[in-house]
Amino acid sequence: SYELTQPPSVSVSPGQTARITCSGDPLPKKSTSWYQQKPGQAPVMVIYKDSERPSGIPERFSGASLGTTVTLTISGVQAEDEGDYYCQSADRSGTYPEVLFGGGTKLTVL
Amino acid sequence: QVQVVQSGAEVKKPGASVKVSCKASGYTFTDYYMHWVRQAPGQGLEWMGWINPNSGGTKYAQKFQGWVTMTREKSINTAYMEVSRVTSDDTAVYYCAREMATVFRAFDIWGQGTVVTVSS
Numbered sequence: 001s002y003e004l005t006q007p008p009s010v011s012v013s014p015g016q017t018a019r020i021t022c023s024g025d026p027l028p029k030k031s032t033s034w035y036q037q038k039p040g041q042a043p044v045m046v047i048y049k050d051s052e053r054p055s056g057i058p059e060r061f062s063g064a065s066l067g068t069t070v071t072l073t074i075s076g077v078q079a080e081d082e083g084d085y086y087c088q089s090a091d092r093s094g095t096y097p098e099v100l101f102g103g104g105t106k107l108t109v110l
Numbered sequence: 111q112v113q114v115v116q117s118g119a120e121v122k123k124p125g126a127s128v129k130v131s132c133k134a135s136g137y138t139f140t141d142y143y144m145h146w147v148r149q150a151p152g153q154g155l156e157w158m159g160w161i162n163p164n165s166g167g168t169k170y171a172q173k174f175q176g177w178v179t180m181t182r183e184k185s186i187n188t189a190y191m192e193v194s195r196v197t198s199d200d201t202a203v204y205y206c207a208r209e210m211a212t213v214f215r216a217f218d219i220w221g222q223g224t225v226v227t228v229s230s
Contacts, residue, residue, distance in 0.1 A: 033216045042220040048213050086155050090215030099157040099215050
């Protein structure tokens with residue numbers, strides 16, 4: 001079955017850059033979004049359409065897509081960025097699941 | 111403000127049904143698809159399906175076809191998701207999530223989640 005693969009965990013020190021990858025072969029190319037989830041809270045969208053930021057999301061969050069991998073980059077990580085991050089693909093072709101989430105990555109700020 | 115508010119926690123016995131509600135406010139309910147996503151304890155997010163609040167049309171992820179039903183009541187801006195014949199595997203937090211108007215299957219507004227516990 002088709003899957004999106006994320007690293008289980010990423011650790012960075014405050015002020016450094018965190019990069020979280022999401023790969024699928026091939027990666028459905030309709031749209032990829034990223035969500036941040038803190039313990040006990042609902043997910044929050046931080047990136048949509050591979051690289052667009054919703055209103056209210058800090059500029060340190062950015063996204064990019066290259067081949068079969070999309071990457072969420074958090075520049076100048078802050079303690080408040082700690083949490084779980086999920087990528088999500090969307091496909092209307094019928095070839096892949098219409099909506100699929102990656103397994104999630106736990107970001108730890110050291 | 112734009113928000114979706116879900117119903118409270120549920121405890122069900124195996125074999126029962128559970129129905130979760132999701133009330134929208136601050137926007138035109140019928141203009142945006144509503145999706146349901148669940149998260150088992152300690153696990154990731156799992157997409158269940160969507161409902162078009164305007165037409166009532168639905169689509170379910172293959173895993174949930176036949177035992178999950180999504181409905182809506184336009185007069186009160188509320189979407190519902192019902193799971194029938196629940197088992198312990200259905201213990202999870204269930205979220206409703208609004209799809210963006212201009213981006214296919216991207217979710218900009220999430221409910222607070224409804225905890226469903228299945229226990230005998």
